[in-house]
Amino acid sequence: MIDLIKRYWRTLTRPSAYYSLGFLTIGGFNGGVIFWVGFNTAMEATNTEQFCTGCHEMRDNVYQELQPTIHFTNRSGVRAKCSDCHVPHAWTHKMARKMQASKEVWGKIFGTIDTRDKFLDKRLELAQREWARFKANDSLECRNCHQFQSMDFTRQGKRAADAHSTALDRGEKTCIDCHKGIAHRLPDMSAMEKGHER
Amino acid sequence: MRRATNAILAVVLAGVTAAGLAASAGVEKHDPLRGPVRIDEATRPLPLATTENKDVKRTRSYPMQPPTIPHSIDNYQIDRFANRCVMCHSRAKAAESQATPISVTHYTDRDGNFLADIAPRRYFCDTCHVVQTEARLELTVPNTFEDAETVVRRTQGQGKPPLKKK
Numbered sequence: 001m002i003d004l005i006k007r008y009w010r011t012l013t014r015p016s017a018y019y020s021l022g023f024l025t026i027g028g029f030n031g032g033v034i035f036w037v038g039f040n041t042a043m044e045a046t047n048t049e050q051f052c053t054g055c056h057e058m059r060d061n062v063y064q065e066l067q068p069t070i071h072f073t074n075r076s077g078v079r080a081k082c083s084d085c086h087v088p089h090a091w092t093h094k095m096a097r098k099m100q101a102s103k104e105v106w107g108k109i110f111g112t113i114d115t116r117d118k119f120l121d122k123r124l125e126l127a128q129r130e131w132a133r134f135k136a137n138d139s140l141e142c143r144n145c146h147q148f149q150s151m152d153f154t155r156q157g158k159r160a161a162d163a164h165s166t167a168l169d170r171g172e173k174t175c176i177d178c179h180k181g182i183a184h185r186l187p188d189m190s191a192m193e194k195g196h197e198r
Numbered sequence: 199m200r201r202a203t204n205a206i207l208a209v210v211l212a213g214v215t216a217a218g219l220a221a222s223a224g225v226e227k228h229d230p231l232r233g234p235v236r237i238d239e240a241t242r243p244l245p246l247a248t249t250e251n252k253d254v255k256r257t258r259s260y261p262m263q264p265p266t267i268p269h270s271i272d273n274y275q276i277d278r279f280a281n282r283c284v285m286c287h288s289r290a291k292a293a294e295s296q297a298t299p300i301s302v303t304h305y306t307d308r309d310g311n312f313l314a315d316i317a318p319r320r321y322f323c324d325t326c327h328v329v330q331t332e333a334r335l336e337l338t339v340p341n342t343f344e345d346a347e348t349v350v351r352r353t354q355g356q357g358k359p360p361l362k363k364k
Contacts, residue, residue: 069273158253159269162296182273186280 043098047083055108058082061119065184072183085141085183086130093137124187131176139175146175247331255298256330259345264326265298271329276322283323284316 016024045051053059063082066072071080088094106112113119113126134141148168153161167173180186235241249270256266274282284300285291292299304320305313344352 157251157269181275181280181282185277186275186282188278189280 043094046098047087049081049083052082057108057113057119061113061116062184069183080145080183084144088137088140089144120188124191127180127184127187131180134176135174142175142179244333247333249329250332259343267327267329269329271324274324276324281316281321281323283327288316 019027053063071085087097111118113122148164151164153165156164163173163178167177168175232241249272250268251270253268255268258265271283276282286295286297287300289299291297300316302312304316307313307317308319
């Protein structure tokens with residue numbers, strides 16, 4: 001085994017005997033570009049609504065619930081798709097999230113939520129995981145579109161302006177603290193602490 | 199024979215025509231729910247009115263009236279899993295949300311026992327509490343309701359004594 005590694009190391013550290021420097025540099029550059037584009041295209045494909053709703057677990061549960069909400073149907077026709085809220089937009093964080101999401105492939109293979117009842121039983125755990133993620137990154141995926149600096153309190157309802165100009169402004173609260181269950185139905189909240197929150 | 203048949207046919211036809219006329223006269227009547235549109239014509243539905251969202255409390259028409267909701271409740275979830283209204287209006291959350299806390303009557307069961315949480319029979323808020331829309335006044339259904347105070351004041355103004363129990 002060690003011999004094998006040594007042999008490869010020697011090959012890698014020796015100058016090339018057959019290929020020209022131009023071929024290796026330009027070819028390597030082009031190969032890198034092609035690989036990079038292909039990689040990103042494949043990853044973007046996993047960010048589409050079509051991909052997310054390709055499995056019945058997502059299509060029959062959360063996707064159905066999303067459709068009557070303001071993030072799917074609204075007066076101005078702007079729509080947030082699954083990945084807008086559930087996948088970070090910055091590249092490194094996106095990669096980290098995609099690696100975590102490989103667990104979902106495991107769940108799909110072993111049918112963790114392959115029936116409605118299983119999904120409802122598991123829903124609190126799934127929701128809490130997502131709430132914790134939003135809480136930890138200060139509701140980054142909300143703020144990708146809803147920027148605090150751009151909010152006009154005079155155009156908001158009284159309740160909204162009161163909450164946004166105080167707790168949100170001071171950073172005591174983040175979007176997800178109040179806006180749970182806006183894009184999907186809530187899990188069984190009675191299992192959470194009394195007072196029906198958090 | 200043929201003449202007799204023709205006569206019968208004529209009578210039947212006349213009857214059918216008369217019945218048809220009567221029916222078309224009925225068509226002229228309007229269904230109050232559909233507005234002034236003939237029954238055989240398609241209605242032009244009124245535009246949907248938006249929900250009033252001003253957060254200003256409205257007068258109750260009578261003391262026992264469930265207060266109307268002064269804000270929109272689109273997509274509020276009220277089912278066995280969660281109750282969106284209670285998330286702000288519960289006793290514990292009222293201080294933080296500054297929402298009107300739920301009345302104590304909602305914590306009593308039908309035997310008059312006070313419970314720690316909302317009584318199941320009072321759980322579904324929108325059975326009694328409803329939003330109001332900004333529908334134009336001429337589109338609302340007219341009614342002659344007057345609250346008790348108005349009635350009392352009016353009768354007193356006319357020199358009649360207020361109603362007394364017998």
